[in-house]
Amino acid sequence: MNVLLSVRAVEKSFGAVRALGPVDVDIRPRERLGLIGPNGSGKTTLINCITGLFPPDAGVIVFKGIDITHEPAYRRARRGLSRSFQIPRPFVGMTVLENLLVPMDYLGKGGGSEEIARADEVLASVGLIARRNDPSEALSQLELRKLELARALVAEPEVLVADEAMAGLSEGEIDDILSLLFRLNESGVAVVMIEHIMHAVMRFSERIICLETGKIIAAGTPSEVADNPLVQKVYFGEQNHR
Amino acid sequence: MMRMPLFIAVAALVAVGGLFLPLVVPNPFYFYAGYVVLQYMVIATGWNILGGYAGYTNFGASAFFGAGAYMAAFLLKAFGAPMLVQLIGAGCIGVILGVATGYLTLRIQGIYFAIATVALVVVLETLVHNTDYLGGAAGLQVLAPAPPAWFGGQPQYVFFIMLVLTVSAVVVARWIEVSWIGRSLRAIRASEPAAECSGVPTLRLKLLACAISGGIMSMAGAPYATYSSYVDPVSAFSLTVGLNALAMPLIGGTRSWPGPVLGALLLASVQQVATVTISSEFNILAVGVVLIAFVALAPEGLLGLRAFRRRVS
Ligand SMILES: Nc1ncnc2c1ncn2[C@@H]1O[C@H](COP(=O)(O)OP(=O)(O)O)[C@@H](O)[C@H]1O
Numbered sequence A: 001m002n003v004l005l006s007v008r009a010v011e012k013s014f015g016a017v018r019a020l021g022p023v024d025v026d027i028r029p030r031e032r033l034g035l036i037g038p039n040g041s042g043k044t045t046l047i048n049c050i051t052g053l054f055p056p057d058a059g060v061i062v063f064k065g066i067d068i069t070h071e072p073a074y075r076r077a078r079r080g081l082s083r084s085f086q087i088p089r090p091f092v093g094m095t096v097l098e099n100l101l102v103p104m105d106y107l108g109k110g111g112g113s114e115e116i117a118r119a120d121e122v123l124a125s126v127g128l129i130a131r132r133n134d135p136s137e138a139l140s141q142l143e144l145r146k147l148e149l150a151r152a153l154v155a156e157p158e159v160l161v162a163d164e165a166m167a168g169l170s171e172g173e174i175d176d177i178l179s180l181l182f183r184l185n186e187s188g189v190a191v192v193m194i195e196h197i198m199h200a201v202m203r204f205s206e207r208i209i210c211l212e213t214g215k216i217i218a219a220g221t222p223s224e225v226a227d228n229p230l231v232q233k234v235y236f237g238e239q240n241h242r
Numbered sequence B: 001m002m003r004m005p006l007f008i009a010v011a012a013l014v015a016v017g018g019l020f021l022p023l024v025v026p027n028p029f030y031f032y033a034g035y036v037v038l039q040y041m042v043i044a045t046g047w048n049i050l051g052g053y054a055g056y057t058n059f060g061a062s063a064f065f066g067a068g069a070y071m072a073a074f075l076l077k078a079f080g081a082p083m084l085v086q087l088i089g090a091g092c093i094g095v096i097l098g099v100a101t102g103y104l105t106l107r108i109q110g111i112y113f114a115i116a117t118v119a120l121v122v123v124l125e126t127l128v129h130n131t132d133y134l135g136g137a138a139g140l141q142v143l144a145p146a147p148p149a150w151f152g153g154q155p156q157y158v159f160f161i162m163l164v165l166t167v168s169a170v171v172v173a174r175w176i177e178v179s180w181i182g183r184s185l186r187a188i189r190a191s192e193p194a195a196e197c198s199g200v201p202t203l204r205l206k207l208l209a210c211a212i213s214g215g216i217m218s219m220a221g222a223p224y225a226t227y228s229s230y231v232d233p234v235s236a237f238s239l240t241v242g243l244n245a246l247a248m249p250l251i252g253g254t255r256s257w258p259g260p261v262l263g264a265l266l267l268a269s270v271q272q273v274a275t276v277t278i279s280s281e282f283n284i285l286a287v288g289v290v291l292i293a294f295v296a297l298a299p300e301g302l303l304g305l306r307a308f309r310r311r312v313s
């Protein structure tokens, strides 16, 4: 089986709290993977381990055949691992365009006008081109989510992890982000969607993994996972109030 | 925006202009006072590269300034080194101190860096206190060589040196600001995790900023030995320098190079007048009050107020 990113027996604790693992996850090229689980189940922690924001306590992470377990985050990003943040983290004090130039500075492509043309292309694709020269602190919640995605995309990643990119958005806005992620996936990027909005994950994902207290309790097609009694108990039970 | 070569040309012109100032300004007092204003422009500009662009507050500017002053005094005493060598020596010690402090603390959390910078002042001051060769607590008399005849006197000469340092520091700061380095530092200031996940090697960039910032602040201390022909621990590592270094950029604005320059011009000029007319103890109190006012009312500094008005209208 062709695997792009492989997570093996990865664990992470914060003090006495075992936040994650051990877990095994494989991400295939061009895949659409959903990652679900109640709040505090370790989804963001898993992504932080994968993208290198902190090192796992144990386990191995292999990306494109290279062991990246001990690589700093910036090097993983340059290898093609991009993410958006659950709470948007725009580079305030910069325009929307400049936000995109930050990752582009490290792509080794050079050429100012080419870079800007590429950034404009990405801004147009996420629908932010009209906001190009505005300070990023002036953006709405939806626009901030789009900026998060645009900044991740401009690096031309092979894997994009969207950490709750739709939280707090209206139905129309959710469709907006969803179609963006679909388009992106069609262009060849593997997308990992962390999401609480069930209908969106179900529609989007080819495969879903459900975490609970740091462990994988179910994995399979969306309908398999939705029918799993464990998932129904821990996840849908909690999510009914949404 | 002005292109870089043009900017450098203008900056060079300002420095060359300073060469002729002694011909038009006869009273050496103005050079004496102007030197201090320029010195703070250099310190504030250097401080801002780390403190403003990258958002890492350095409370220990006086450690860098003092190290530079003592390095110059040492080079003078030991080797009779010329000004250029003193400046290079001071710059080196500043770079080393900056990188060492940064390396020891920046891998953890921002607050440890701030604490370490405070500690650095104490450590260096104690070190100098207990070094007989540097004069210990009593200080060190410095025998500076006579200035080049052109300048007509030591104040005019050190003023010119400081002017060259000022325009050089501003050119470096502006170059950083408009380059990818500045962009990465601003990204670090906004969100370190997001910068790191965007491919920015954050630790390396912070260390680079520490090195440049520290080097500039120490170089600002080098001519002090010649300027006052006497260095002592209390004035070299004085609280005023540490406080001014962060107050000036905060007052002017930390986002771009005119901020620290403007802040230094205003605050240092007022201080120069106040020192003569009132007292130097009053200075620290005044700076403290102004600083609190700005942090509360205009956190983006004077230039921030202008930018705000532009954005609103
Ligand atoms: N940086 C951190 N420091 C301490 N505890 C953390 C940290 N990040 C996450 N945790 C804890 O780890 C657990 C998993 O959190 P997280 O991965 O954010 O869950 P999720 O993203 O699924 O909501 C929680 O108990 C959370 O409190």
Ligand SMILES: [Mg+2]
Residues within 6 Å of the ligand: A043, A044, A045, A086
């Ligand atoms: Mg989370």
